[in-house]
Amino acid sequence: MSIQEQWIAFLTIVRKEVYRFMRIWMQTLLPPAITMSLYFVVFGSLIGSRIGPMEGFSYMEFVVPGLIMMSVITNSYSNVASSFYSAKFQNSVEEMLVSPMPNYIILLGYLVGGSLRGLAVGLIVTLMSMFFTDLNIHSLPVMIGIVLLAAILFSLMGFLNAVYANSFDDISIIPTFILAPLTYLGGVFYSINLLSGIWRDLSLLNPILYLVNAFRYGILGLSDIDVASAFIGVIIFVVLLFLYALRVLNVGQKLRN
Amino acid sequence: MTIALKIQNLTKQYDNGFQALKHIDLEVEEGDFFALLGPNGAGKSTTIGILCSLVRKTSGSVSIFGHDIDEDFSLAKKQIGVVPQEFNFSQFEPVEQIVISQAGYYGLPRALAVERTEKYLRQLGLWDKRHVAARMLSGGMKRRLMIARALIHEPKLLILDEPTAGVDIELRRSMWDFLRDINAKGTTIILTTHYLEEAESLCRNLAIIDQGQIIENSSVKNLLKTLNKETFLLDTLEAITQAPKINDYVLRKAEDHCLEVEVEKGQSLNQLFADLSEQGINVLSMRNKTNRLEELFVSLINKDKVSEVVA
Numbered sequence: 001m002s003i004q005e006q007w008i009a010f011l012t013i014v015r016k017e018v019y020r021f022m023r024i025w026m027q028t029l030l031p032p033a034i035t036m037s038l039y040f041v042v043f044g045s046l047i048g049s050r051i052g053p054m055e056g057f058s059y060m061e062f063v064v065p066g067l068i069m070m071s072v073i074t075n076s077y078s079n080v081a082s083s084f085y086s087a088k089f090q091n092s093v094e095e096m097l098v099s100p101m102p103n104y105i106i107l108l109g110y111l112v113g114g115s116l117r118g119l120a121v122g123l124i125v126t127l128m129s130m131f132f133t134d135l136n137i138h139s140l141p142v143m144i145g146i147v148l149l150a151a152i153l154f155s156l157m158g159f160l161n162a163v164y165a166n167s168f169d170d171i172s173i174i175p176t177f178i179l180a181p182l183t184y185l186g187g188v189f190y191s192i193n194l195l196s197g198i199w200r201d202l203s204l205l206n207p208i209l210y211l212v213n214a215f216r217y218g219i220l221g222l223s224d225i226d227v228a229s230a231f232i233g234v235i236i237f238v239v240l241l242f243l244y245a246l247r248v249l250n251v252g253q254k255l256r257n
Numbered sequence: 258m259t260i261a262l263k264i265q266n267l268t269k270q271y272d273n274g275f276q277a278l279k280h281i282d283l284e285v286e287e288g289d290f291f292a293l294l295g296p297n298g299a300g301k302s303t304t305i306g307i308l309c310s311l312v313r314k315t316s317g318s319v320s321i322f323g324h325d326i327d328e329d330f331s332l333a334k335k336q337i338g339v340v341p342q343e344f345n346f347s348q349f350e351p352v353e354q355i356v357i358s359q360a361g362y363y364g365l366p367r368a369l370a371v372e373r374t375e376k377y378l379r380q381l382g383l384w385d386k387r388h389v390a391a392r393m394l395s396g397g398m399k400r401r402l403m404i405a406r407a408l409i410h411e412p413k414l415l416i417l418d419e420p421t422a423g424v425d426i427e428l429r430r431s432m433w434d435f436l437r438d439i440n441a442k443g444t445t446i447i448l449t450t451h452y453l454e455e456a457e458s459l460c461r462n463l464a465i466i467d468q469g470q471i472i473e474n475s476s477v478k479n480l481l482k483t484l485n486k487e488t489f490l491l492d493t494l495e496a497i498t499q500a501p502k503i504n505d506y507v508l509r510k511a512e513d514h515c516l517e518v519e520v521e522k523g524q525s526l527n528q529l530f531a532d533l534s535e536q537g538i539n540v541l542s543m544r545n546k547t548n549r550l551e552e553l554f555v556s557l558i559n560k561d562k563v564s565e566v567v568a
Binding site: 002004005009012013015016019087090092095096097099100102252257 | 334
């Protein structure tokens with residue numbers, strides 16, 4: 001396939017993915033907007049006002065970056081996991097597998113599709129947050145860079161989840177039992193400086209902590225971890241997972257007999 | 258003559274150890290209308306799966322119009338359009354989107370994709386349903402949707418796996434006309450089918466595959482010549498109480514107004530009718546008991562099973 005043909009194939013997948021999550025916006029865009037608004041009201045306004053400042057910022061200001069990042073992560077993940085598994089379940093994945101497009105185009109198409117859903121929800125949540133607090137951006141490049149990387153990273157994870165899943169249960173197990181605890185314990189609602197000893201050390205093993213803190217740094221200029229290390233770590237993860245996902249596609253694991 | 262499909266020494270062993278294909282060799286010429294026949298589980302779908310890369314072969318080689326499916330997979334895949342046995346499109350997407358997306362996967366520019374989608378949806382009688390979600394279509398329409406989707410990149414080789422399974426007679430005939438037409442315009446067609454009437458009516462050449470091996474590969478015409486015996490059904494005016502005895506013919510009572518007769522190759526029917534008339538039996542009509550190809554198919558498959566038992 002020529003480069004131009006590959007580009008068309010890539011855009012086809014992206015367009016299809018965007019069309020999918022826009023078509024079912026009641027399931028994809030609306031719920032996170034409502035959930036996050038509730039978080040803003042309950043944790044930010046009602047409880048937050050009693051918590052007092054966190055690391056020099058009001059609790060609402062502190063919690064907003066974490067909640068935006070949480071939306072991006074969960075939506076990027078679940079978009080690719082459910083869309084690709086659904087294609088596998090209905091065998092419509094064969095439409096792509098019989099075509100001449102290279103596997104990396106299939107992978108990139110789904111990653112960008114998933115990332116766009118994550119970013120769309122992130123944008124909606126950001127706009128919602130503006131009703132509750134003022135957002136002063138400390139570093140736009142850091143903010144945009146880390147949110148893009150997070151969207152791609154969790155789209156990749158969602159893709160791998162879909163490839164290995166044998167039932168619809170399998171694509172809800174990881175978000176429920178792994179992703180949710182890691183997110184809630186990943187510094188969205190508190191600074192790990194509040195923790196002591198082993199709990200602080202254990203928190204440093206949580207990859208989501210680095211994403212949340214780097215994003216918070218982009219907005220507030222505040223982070224529990226070294227932002228440069230976070231970027232390097234996430235980039236390494238993205239590259240390794242991309243290569244692994246590509247290998248899974250090339251071998252045809254769980255997709256070709 | 259250009260070779261559209263060349264399969265050499267193809268084998269497939271599944272992970273559970275089942276040997277689905279055992280060293281298959283097959284050639285299909287450009288422009289042919291070719292039938293791949295065989296009982297269930299014989300290896301037809303595995304062969305098709307390998308051609309379109311949904312099944313990984315264990316060994317052997319496959320080339321499509323001279324392009325090896327391993328070394329030159331992109332060009333090889335561009336030559337093939339596949340209509341699978343099972344529905345394999347998103348049930349929630351509109352008909353038009355399914356076909357346009359498939360064009361995109363082959364790298365067709367959007368304007369061309371839209372133009373061709375209209376062309377093929379119209380030809381297959383689906384244009385009025387273009388905005389309908391695929392799950393709302395009838396079984397026959399879903400099958401036609403898969404044909405439109407397979408043709409969108411205008412492949413030189415179209416492979417259809419049981420294209421008329423579960424399709425009513427009228428639709429089956431119109432689908433035959435459509436396939437004959439695109440074959441006449443130059444598309445090479447390979448189909449698998451359980452309806453041997455379909456293979457006899459449409460195809461010029463065929464291969465019969467059984468237990469992972471090709472047990473027959475010839476032209477339909479030549480194969481039919483090997484038929485030594487045909488069984489006819491004679492509808493009679495009079496009710497039959499007992500089958501009449503006529504020299505050189507074996508007759509059986511099939512139903513109250515129907516006789517069954519076996520006729521050897523080259524044996525004249527004139528004497529049969531004369532003798533029946535003499536015995537006061539008037540024949541109203543005559544037909545083959547089964548499709549001729551079906552008779553051969555059954556005898557070939559059974560012969561294979563008998564030789565296996567003997568061995």
